Amino acid sequence: MNEATLINDAPLLSGLNKHQTGDNISECLTCGVCSSRCSWYDGEGGPVPRQIVRMAQLGLDDLLIESGMLWDCMLCNRCTEECPVGINMDQVVRQARSLQAADKIMPEDLKAGVKNRLDLGDVNGLTQEEFVETIEWLSEEFTDEVGDPDAVIPYDQKGARFLYLPNPRELGINLMHLTAMARLFYSFKEPWTMSSRHTDVTNWGYFIGNDDISRKMALQIVEATEDLEAETLVLSECGHGYFVLKTLLEKLIGRKTKFNVVAMPELTLDMVEKGIIKLNPATLDEPVAYHDPCNLGRKSGVYDIPRKLLAFCCKEIVELTPNREHGVCCGGGGGILQDSSSHKRRMISGKPKADQIRAASVKHLVTACLSCDRQLGELVKHYDLGVQVHTVVSLAVEALVTN
Ligand code: SF4
Ligand code: SF4
16 A cells, blocks of 8 residues: 555544544444445455544545445445444445545436436436326326226325325336335325425435435425425335435434324335235245345334234245344445446345345345345346345235225
8 A cells, every 4th residue: 555644634534523423433443343244345345344434533535535435335334233332334434425525436327316306306307297297197097907087196285194205216117116106005095195396215415425415305305295284204115215204304404394204114014004904915925035224224223114014915024144233235225226337346245135035045035125126136137046026015015905
């Protein structure tokens, strides 16, 4: 390594010192436990968390940025889980990504998505007109499908009980998933709507470590929900969307909201437990394994809800080893999935997950995040795992008893 100059008041260290928790990088024991927990540990490349912390501590910001480790980190916090002094890697890496000097290494896809989301309300650049056109077309198909002319897919309905916030994939390459969600809402028999103003559960401001942008994106959703006077904001299955819009929300925007926030698996489970809908537990009669999305599980503490919902749809749930707070990232977190040049790297970062899935000897794998769903699907293909990947809510739709 070239000689490096240590800087006591470097921007990264100063930025981290503004936080109250997880910023205690000066307490790092250099024990290396974090590195041994990282999914990249046995693979080529990837972040070395102990190095990230030491570089931040020593003021070696430029060296850290040049190392390329920042955008390979999946913000999964698996390393943080075992750190003896509780250093929060998510916070350290996002703070480093937010440095002005790190701008030049930010993936172009992330830059474009952030701009689209701020300007248009959707990372893929879907305009309000295109959203309306898509929903009206889908709605016609849906009313025909269920044979009920009143079963429209609604948008901008003031006073509806539920406001559904989809994942951008549901308005693009996975319209079938949105139709499946419409089927569930139809069966709940409660007024629901979507907003044509802000149609995107994701928050790439979080990925790029820019709290101001992340706050702006969250506020776009909060204001749209409050303007429509919805009682409950229902989030599509999205790990980091849940982490930002539920776990961090009030702290991020600095106030309480006038509505509740739930994710679609939680709402569906509630409807099952209240007897409003019924699911067929024989829908999958082979063992099913559940993958914990890092943002939903380890970072938000949601482990049981998806498993409980799954238990209503299938006969046997098999646990991947390890699971829950020790679960292994799918290899696509932290913005790496959103970088279109990342496939090769993600197949390396996802190798431990692929090994876990193979060891579970199951034919079905379920998760509660559409990003994990995509990454797991790619791992299944790449490693020839012979497994079908589902989201827990799409499985619930398959299991829906309609008469
Ligand atoms: S586990 Fe914590 S204390 Fe140990 S090297 Fe990593 S960051 Fe430092
Ligand atoms: S990928 Fe996960 S385990 Fe590895 S450094 Fe990043 S947060 Fe830690």
